[in-house]
Every structure is written in C-alpha cells, then in structure tokens.
Amino acid sequence: MENQSKIGVLLVNLGTPDEATTKGVKRFLSQFLHDKRVVDMNRWLWCPLLHGVILPVRAPKVAKLYQGVWMKEGSPLLVHAKRQVAKLKQALSIPVELGMTYGNPSLLVGMQSLLQQGVQKVIVLPLYPQYSATTTAAVVDGLSVAFKQMTVVPSFEVVGDYHDHPLYIKALADSVRRSWQQRGRGEYLLCSYHGIPKRFADNGDIYPQHCAKTTDLLAKELGLKSHQIGMTYQSRFGREQWLQPYTDKTLQQLPKQGIKQLDILTPAFSADCLETLEEISVECSEVFILAGGEKFNYISCLNDSDAHIKLMASLVNDRIPYSD
The missing domain is CATH 3.40.50.1400 (Rossmann fold)
Structure with a gap:
C-alpha cells in the first residue's frame, strides 16, 4: 500500500x-x-x-x-x-x-x-x-x-x-434475516428514513431517490414483493410539508389494511440514537398498537456489527x- x-x-x-x-x-x-x-x-x-x-x-x-x-x-x-x-x-x-x-x-x-x-x-x-x-x-x-x-x-x-453499495445492502438484509430468525417474521417490512422538507427535494436534493433505491435493492436481496415492503419518512419538524409518506401516519393505516405484525428498520441511520430508540422503538410502537397492530418489531441499526x-x-x- x-x-x-x-x-x-x-x-x-x-x-x-x-x-x-x-x-x-x-x-x-x-x-x-x-x-x-x-x-x-x-x-x-x-x-x-x-x-x-x-x-x-x-x-x-x-x-x-x-x-x-x-x-x-x-x-x-x-x-x-x-x-x-x-x-x-x-x-x-x-x-x-x-x-x-x-x-x-x-x-x-x-x-x-x-x-x-x-x-x-x-x-x-x-x-x-x-x-x-x-x-x-x-x-x-x-x-x-x-x-x-x-x-x-x-x-x-x-x-x-x-446507498446502493452491495455490502451495505447485504448488511441490512442480514440484520433483517437475523431478526426474523430470532423473533419471527412480520407480515410487512417498513423502512423508515429520516425526513427532509419536500421543498429541499423539489430544489434538487437527491435524497429521496437514494432512499427509494436502497429500499428497492433491499427488497430484491430479501426476495420481497411490493406488498411486503414499504418506505416512509420520520422525524418531521415544523409546519411545512416534508417528504411523504410519513412514518407515523402510515403506522396508523397499516392495521386497517390487515397488517398486524410489523418489522421496521431505519436504513438511513448508521447507529442507534434518540430517533431510533425513542421515536421509532417507543413512540411509533405505541402508534401502531393503538391503531390495532399486534406485534411491532424494531430492527436495530447496523451499529458496530x-x-x-x-x-x-x-x-x-x-x-x-x-x-x-
């Protein structure tokens, strides 16, 4: 070298x-x-x-x-x-x-x-x-x-x-498979990404395209069909419109669509933090259960795996x- x-x-x-x-x-x-x-x-x-x-x-x-x-x-x-x-x-x-x-x-x-x-x-x-x-x-x-x-x-x-690196996609997929093996497999896998104001994307920020690509590659790696996986955006702040669909709003709707057992991961976060450990694992879990969900399984970030x-x-x- x-x-x-x-x-x-x-x-x-x-x-x-x-x-x-x-x-x-x-x-x-x-x-x-x-x-x-x-x-x-x-x-x-x-x-x-x-x-x-x-x-x-x-x-x-x-x-x-x-x-x-x-x-x-x-x-x-x-x-x-x-x-x-x-x-x-x-x-x-x-x-x-x-x-x-x-x-x-x-x-x-x-x-x-x-x-x-x-x-x-x-x-x-x-x-x-x-x-x-x-x-x-x-x-x-x-x-x-x-x-x-x-x-x-x-x-x-x-x-x-x-966002599309093969080792990144494999690491995400392996974390999902490990969760399925240890805690059982849910009916739906939701990928929740940190949100940004929609105006930023309208002005050229390529973030939403990258999030969509990651989700698509993860679905292919896991062999999931479109009705088995989805993506949303979390952590919005203020009153203006942010990227949609919103994570919390989606969690309120999924049980009404017959999805009662959910796996959720946060591909944009490389380490567990307040937004994953509290907002997703606690707050969003409560939203899902109150809406009629039965099982909410948060899959940890990649951290130091x-x-x-x-x-x-x-x-x-x-x-x-x-x-x-």
Whole structure:
C-alpha cells in the first residue's frame, strides 16, 4: 500500500448532546438548528423564534427523552460511534478518528488528532448512506470551517454516499434475516428514513431517490414483493410539508389494511440514537398498537456489527492507492 502510514480516516456522524440535561440539549440543538443546511429560514425571523420559543420549550422535553435512552457510557450515538472507530481502526490498521458535525468531538478535533499522528491524506466517511444536503453537504461545510482554524490542511476525500453499495445492502438484509430468525417474521417490512422538507427535494436534493433505491435493492436481496415492503419518512419538524409518506401516519393505516405484525428498520441511520430508540422503538410502537397492530418489531441499526465494519473498511480501501 502506498503511503499507508500517511492515510487516515475521519468517521463522521451528526452529533449528540454532551449530557442528558436541558442545558446540554439546548447547547446542541442551538448549534444544529443554526445551520442553514438544516433550517434555511431568514435569520432575522428564525433566530428570535429559535431562542425565544423553540429552545426554551423543546430542550427540556428532548432532555427527558434522552434520559430514557442514555447508556452507562453516555449518549447511544456516541457510544456506538466510538465502538465503530475502534473496530474500524483494528480492521484497517491505519489511524481512525471520530468527528461530529455538531457537538463533540468536533470535526476540528478529529482532524487535528489525525494530523498529530502524521496523517497527510484523510478519507472522510460521513455515516449517511443516502446523500442529502442537510447531512453530507453539511459535513463538507463543517470541514471548511475547521480548516480555517488549522495551519496545515491535509488533502482529503469525502465519501459522498453508499446507498446502493452491495455490502451495505447485504448488511441490512442480514440484520433483517437475523431478526426474523430470532423473533419471527412480520407480515410487512417498513423502512423508515429520516425526513427532509419536500421543498429541499423539489430544489434538487437527491435524497429521496437514494432512499427509494436502497429500499428497492433491499427488497430484491430479501426476495420481497411490493406488498411486503414499504418506505416512509420520520422525524418531521415544523409546519411545512416534508417528504411523504410519513412514518407515523402510515403506522396508523397499516392495521386497517390487515397488517398486524410489523418489522421496521431505519436504513438511513448508521447507529442507534434518540430517533431510533425513542421515536421509532417507543413512540411509533405505541402508534401502531393503538391503531390495532399486534406485534411491532424494531430492527436495530447496523451499529458496530461485523458486517457494518466490513462495509466501512471496503469504502475506505476503495479510496486508498495501492502500488504494485
């Protein structure tokens, strides 16, 4: 391998509060919701609304939800991310560090740590299988801000997406098969993706096409017909229209269509977090059961599974130059 010791990996995810308190959540949400990639409203309108209404009302509620899923080692997203870094480092035998777009450890801290290890080229791997300007592009924005604070800027390459990568589809399929084997097979498999405002897609964001492609490939891998699998979007925020169909609305309708036993997974999330452990596993389960459903089976994210690490290693190795 050429210049093996000078290549490193920055594993990137969205981020998480440092602590499950109102103060910690407010600090995190403030940074997250200030990003124009996430909320593109006029700043003169948005900032007073954010700090005067949204954060004071939402932060205590979200903090309470975080307390319900917080792990002994910390936030689930951070715990899983650290495990992913450790396993990927072992698999690749090159430096691997973690950087979050929002919160800690920051992209700057991750980059600086790699440079301190002698890394000259960084392969940036945002753990967003499906590209969106709200996630992947936000990572690139964050890197440009970090580079402004660095004396030495390394060369870098960003993995834009891997929504149709064979190892990604296989890892998802294997997680579904494992769930079927352990807990029985439901009548329907629902793929719930994080939503974005419909306006973003109308303006050219390719995220919905990537989600549809992932779902289609997963269906083929599992041998499922169109009436056995579907896709929806979760986690909408605010009053404008987001990508549809909505996960919660769909869960209310499925029992009426005769689907009483459901398997659900979240292919856009690379690690379990508040949106999967609380919103899907708890809130959406209640919605489904109240609507007449009988069995709701949440299939965990890929997290630090061997299949997920194998995928990450492949994505990195594909971008490392080899000499004869």
